[in-house]
Amino acid sequence: MDYGLKPLGREKFWLWALLMPTFIGLIFGALGSVAATVLLSFAKWDLLTPPAWAGTVNYANLFNDEKYLISLTNTVKFTAMYVPGVVIVSLFVAVLMNRKVRGVGLFRTAYFLPAVTSAVATALVWKMIYGNDTGILNFILERLGVQPVCWLCTGNAMVSVVIVNIWGAIGEGMIIFLAGLTAIPREYYEAAEMDGANGFHQFFRITVPLITPSIFFQTLISTINAFQAYDYIYMLTRRDQGDSSVPVVVFSIYRNAWNFFNYGGASAQAIELTVIVAALMAFYFWLERRYVVYE
Amino acid sequence: MKHRLLVLAVILSLLLTACGGTAASQKADITMMMWGEPAELEVWNKIVADFHAANPNITVKVDVSDWESYWTKLKTLLSAGTPPDVFAMDAPLYLDYQSRGVLLNLQPYLDKNPDLLKGVYPQTLEAYKTPDGMFGLPRDFQTIALAYNKDMFDAAGVAYPTADWTYDDLRSAAKSLTKIGSDGKVTQFGFTDDLWDMELIWSEAIWAYGGDVINADHTKTLVGEPKAHEAWQLFHDMMFEDKSWPNSTTSDEYGGDPFLAGVAAMTTIGHWVVPGYAEVKFKWDVAPMPKGPAGQATSVNSAGFVVAKDSKSPDAAFEFLKYVLSEPAQKRLAELGFACPVLKAVAESDAFLKQSTPIDHKVFLDSLAFAHMKPVFKGYDEWSSAIGDGMASIWLGDAELDPTLNDVIKAADDVLAKKK
Numbered sequence: 267m268d269y270g271l272k273p274l275g276r277e278k279f280w281l282w283a284l285l286m287p288t289f290i291g292l293i294f295g296a297l298g299s300v301a302a303t304v305l306l307s308f309a310k311w312d313l314l315t316p317p318a319w320a321g322t323v324n325y326a327n328l329f330n331d332e333k334y335l336i337s338l339t340n341t342v343k344f345t346a347m348y349v350p351g352v353v354i355v356s357l358f359v360a361v362l363m364n365r366k367v368r369g370v371g372l373f374r375t376a377y378f379l380p381a382v383t384s385a386v387a388t389a390l391v392w393k394m395i396y397g398n399d400t401g402i403l404n405f406i407l408e409r410l411g412v413q414p415v416c417w418l419c420t421g422n423a424m425v426s427v428v429i430v431n432i433w434g435a436i437g438e439g440m441i442i443f444l445a446g447l448t449a450i451p452r453e454y455y456e457a458a459e460m461d462g463a464n465g466f467h468q469f470f471r472i473t474v475p476l477i478t479p480s481i482f483f484q485t486l487i488s489t490i491n492a493f494q495a496y497d498y499i500y501m502l503t504r505r506d507q508g509d510s511s512v513p514v515v516v517f518s519i520y521r522n523a524w525n526f527f528n529y530g531g532a533s534a535q536a537i538e539l540t541v542i543v544a545a546l547m548a549f550y551f552w553l554e555r556r557y558v559v560y561e
Numbered sequence: 562m563k564h565r566l567l568v569l570a571v572i573l574s575l576l577l578t579a580c581g582g583t584a585a586s587q588k589a590d591i592t593m594m595m596w597g598e599p600a601e602l603e604v605w606n607k608i609v610a611d612f613h614a615a616n617p618n619i620t621v622k623v624d625v626s627d628w629e630s631y632w633t634k635l636k637t638l639l640s641a642g643t644p645p646d647v648f649a650m651d652a653p654l655y656l657d658y659q660s661r662g663v664l665l666n667l668q669p670y671l672d673k674n675p676d677l678l679k680g681v682y683p684q685t686l687e688a689y690k691t692p693d694g695m696f697g698l699p700r701d702f703q704t705i706a707l708a709y710n711k712d713m714f715d716a717a718g719v720a721y722p723t724a725d726w727t728y729d730d731l732r733s734a735a736k737s738l739t740k741i742g743s744d745g746k747v748t749q750f751g752f753t754d755d756l757w758d759m760e761l762i763w764s765e766a767i768w769a770y771g772g773d774v775i776n777a778d779h780t781k782t783l784v785g786e787p788k789a790h791e792a793w794q795l796f797h798d799m800m801f802e803d804k805s806w807p808n809s810t811t812s813d814e815y816g817g818d819p820f821l822a823g824v825a826a827m828t829t830i831g832h833w834v835v836p837g838y839a840e841v842k843f844k845w846d847v848a849p850m851p852k853g854p855a856g857q858a859t860s861v862n863s864a865g866f867v868v869a870k871d872s873k874s875p876d877a878a879f880e881f882l883k884y885v886l887s888e889p890a891q892k893r894l895a896e897l898g899f900a901c902p903v904l905k906a907v908a909e910s911d912a913f914l915k916q917s918t919p920i921d922h923k924v925f926l927d928s929l930a931f932a933h934m935k936p937v938f939k940g941y942d943e944w945s946s947a948i949g950d951g952m953a954s955i956w957l958g959d960a961e962l963d964p965t966l967n968d969v970i971k972a973a974d975d976v977l978a979k980k981k
Binding site: 312313314315332333397398399400401416418419420421505506507508509511521524525526527528 | 629632633636637639640657658661662663746755757758809810811813814940942943945946949950953954957958959972
């Protein structure tokens with residue numbers, strides 16, 4: 267990995283001088299709050315009175331907190347649907363967008379738009395689509411003679427929310443995969459064609475193996491995003507006082523910290539979430555060593 | 562000699578006036594934080610301007626946020642040790658703050674101003690009393706009344722609700738006002754309400770049926786007792802048997818308020834809707850809450866102001882609280898129309914009773930006669946969330962009433978046990 271230019275002499279000074287503001291921000295902002303969260307997760311703190319040392323009580327309570335356990339299950343379910351969904355759909359879209367078709371730029375822009383649009387605004391539109399008696403989707407279903415579906419009722423809300431989240435993530439996934447796809451030399455496909463491989467074979471034998479680094483990266487990013495998912499879910503499923511019909515862990519953390527005077531418990535939940543994500547990451551990197559091909 | 566005495570007298574008098582002046586007339590800057598909508602900010606800016614005119618030495622900086630951001634911001638400022646001097650308080654949450662020692666005890670100030678609370682509705686003061694004295698003062702209050710769409714009643718030929726209505730009358734009227742289309746879809750509902758918070762209907766109905774929501778020392782949730790159960794059963798039957806009450810998914814589609822959207826004939830609400838309902842196209846009015854087997858009941862809840870314990874200018878802060886209870890300030894609040902003024906003289910004057918929205922505003926004041934206080938205790942927010950969240954699946958049509966109610970009571974009692 268030793269390529270590129272190395273800074274020399276006075277350049278080194280400027281390198282550090284210019285990096286300093288970012289480092290200061292990282293150390294005090296990111297690392298500082300991480301350290302504070304770790305400390306607070308061992309404390310009983312209601313924000314108003316001074317924190318008191320509580321040992322591992324907050325962690326022990328996690329296993330008795332039914333609402334938290336429900337939210338954790340929801341997050342796991344959400345992740346299990348969301349991550350493969352994002353990877354598959356955005357890879358599919360990227361392959362489509364990788365063709366030399368007229369107006370492909372327009373399509374690429376269209377797919378990327380949700381990524382740069384306010385989630386609150388698009389979620390409101392989705393709410394109109396998913397509406398029960400007045401929704402666009404049910405209107406179409408009824409015209410087709412299909413029974414209308416209660417999209418945001420408890421039974422279906424999870425899937426409906428996953429769909430919106432995947433839709434919102436296609437754009438970024440597409441960019442990652444497009445970068446991977448354009449890096450694959452044309453000759454491979456030409457050679458394969460000469461040998462008589464069809465499109466299906468070309469995709470699974472050439473494209474997929476060669477973009478495993480992109481798939482790996484996208485899976486990683488999507489998993490992190492899945493554990494932090496909040497905005498669409500909040501807008502589509504929120505109820506009074508910060509509750510939701512699909513309460514994922516972020517809801518539980520937020521409400522414990524800000525509604526229930528339980529900042530310590532919220533910190534413990536956040537730490538546990540981090541540990542789970544970290545464990546998943548370790549698993550991914552283990553997979554990477556086995557299956558990801560870097561050219 | 563004479564000359565010297567004169568100089569001494571001048572110096573003495575100067576000193577005395579200077580000392581006497583410090584308490585009341587020293588310059589003070591205070592911040593006042595509250596939740597509210599743009600229309601409320603406008604009125605509070607006027608109240609503050611009046612206050613500045615009356616107290617030229619005190620400058621009040623007003624900081625308004627929406628309800629949810631308000632509490633987050635307030636807690637952050639309190640935990641950082643830089644709280645606003647004066648901030649708004651919702652009575653049920655008051656003890657969550659008072660018990661954690663972040664509020665200033667106002668009792669010494671009240672003892673010095675014995676007449677301050679004389680004209681205030683006593684029901685609105687109850688929530689702020691603690692064994693150590695009062696740590697907050699109300700500014701306005703809400704009782705709940707039955708609102709009805711006159712046009713829908715006229716069209717259906719149903720008589721308007723009266724003060725003698727029972728919950729059975731409500732149910733049967735709601736049934737006759739419900740219209741179901743040929744495709745089985747309800748096009749007009751007889752009644753609607755949000756069932757998350759107790760304030761809109763469920764606490765009132767439980768009280769009217771002779772039950773209660775929580776025991777006196779706040780250790781046991783009573784919403785599952787037989788009498789309370791009758792109230793839940795009524796809601797359940799109206800929603801799922803009569804179909805005269807939209808479930809929460811449907812009411813969400815009408816912006817969360819089917820009554821305002823003009824698709825429901827009745828609802829129960831507080832005076833806070835009046836400014837928002839001013840624009841509606843239909844004619845409407847209010848009647849007192851219906852009667853149950855145990856009589857008539859509504860709920861009274863107040864919003865008030867408290868002073869931060871760490872305030873650097875507690876005297877100026879109290880001056881402001883005092884001013885909020887004055888006639889000119891209460892008059893401004895009456896004209897704003899969000900809530901009922903706590904000062905009796907203003908509430909019963911034309912400023913409140915003759916507001917531009919032509920409904921019977923007096924109903925909200927008269928309801929105090931049979932009003933129960935919305936419970937105030939430490940842990941209220943989490944306890945009410947346990948009930949509101951838990952019951953929500955019933956009102957979505959996803960769960961059965963009885964097993965859910967049992968789970969909810971257990972969850973709510975767990976919260977109470979934890980908070981002790």
